[in-house]
Amino acid sequence: MPTLAIDFGTSNSAVAILTPEGLRRLPLEAGGDTLPTAVFFPARGGAMKIGEAAGAALIAGEEGRYMRALKSVLGTALFHDSRLIGGRRRTLADVVTAFLSTVKERAETVSGIRFEDALSGRPVHFHTADPDRDARAEADLAACYAAAGFTSVRFMAEPEAAALSSHGLGATGEIGLVVDIGGGTSDFSVYRMEGGRLRILASHGIRLGGTDFDESVSLSHAMPELGHGSSLRREIGPGTLPMPNAVYVDLATWSRIPFVYTPENRREVARMARLATEPEKLDRLSAVLQEELGHELAFAVEHGKIAANGPEGAGIIDMGMIERGLAPAITGTSLDKALESHRAELAKAAAETLHLAGIPPESVGTVILVGGSSLMRLVAEEARRLCPAARIERSQAFTAVVDGLALALAEEPVA
DSSP: OOEEEEEEOSSEEEEEEEETTEEEEEOSBTTBSOEESEEEEETTOOOOEETHHHHHHHHTTOSEEEEEOGGGGTTSGGGGOOEEETTEEEOHHHHHHHHHHHHHHHHHHHHOOOOOEEEEEEOSOSSTTOHHHHHHHHHHHHHHHHHTTOSEEEEEEHHHHHHHHTGGGSOTTOEEEEEEEOSSOEEEEEEEEETTEEEEEEEEEESOOHHHHHHHHIIIIIGGGGTTTOEEEOSSSSSEEEOOOHHHHHHHOGGGGGGOOOHHHHHHHHHHHHHBSSHHHHHHHHHHHHHTOHHHHHHHHHHHHHHHHSTTOEEEOOOTTTSTTOOOEEEHHHHHHHTHHHHHHHHHHHHHHHHHHTOOGGGEEEEEEESGGGGSHHHHHHHHHHOTTSEEEEOOTTTHHHHHHHHHTTSSSOO
């Protein structure tokens, strides 16, 4: 049986196969080679929706549970916690299994081929500096593939797959650096072209990606409008206390939004509103929890981030779903400030990859940017700063990994 190459991403997923005629991507929904890694469970039961259909259900205001960034929870206790989702108790492992099962079914329908084996991408590290949790994350994902109907699954590091799909960008003897910034992780591979073939010299990765960028932008630009950073009057005695952060962090984190709408959180926010020095902001927070607006807010933050990163360098975060006319500004300057610490983390990880490979930065001839979040301006800026002599090339941001996985099927064995 042919093997299905699967890029199960934090934000988007894609599949491909290798045929005698070459690489073939299989569309998982109409109109594109990728689909959002998102699911929607109707509140009163019914079929799970995935991809664009899941987002459409959310936007249309259908009652149910929308979930995104599922990959971020691999290797954590939350992945196996049972919760009421779509009218019955499920774990996130069940949800990922259902997503992968649907991907398998759609790939088989489009291709007319039955797939029993999968070659899946994986980040170099699901969890930074935590080998045990990293191993649990891969085991979690492998178990989901098995439960989805695959007899076997093998894994390949995503930046190495991206390097393989982009090997034509380097001449013989040239040193290249792949910078793959996805939704949940940032991965790097250093390679050398040798006799028309690609040799990986070192790979490295950290748990940092586009969802972390969104979290930082949300906390710095959107959450202050809901009371983040303000204060509470003491219940006894004079003075004030800082506003607790937990509910704001959960609302700003894609993978935790579905679990923030608890009676406990609603009661706590009501209590904080009575003591808030800016009660109108806590009233907005209460509305977000009561009306379950967290994902709409997260999408607004994402759109504002993209606008500020664009050529005009300015945008807004449209929070009109909470209060008419509420739209804090975001600029290129304020975006850079919000992401300053992430910029430093990316630069450090890229430099560490070169160190592991024994390659000085000035010897890098090509830097290849991969992944949707590599479109952020700061990524190219740091690549130029680290490797001033290198050409900066952009590969297929959303399909380079799945293309490389499919091409790797011709090069057994896969590590």
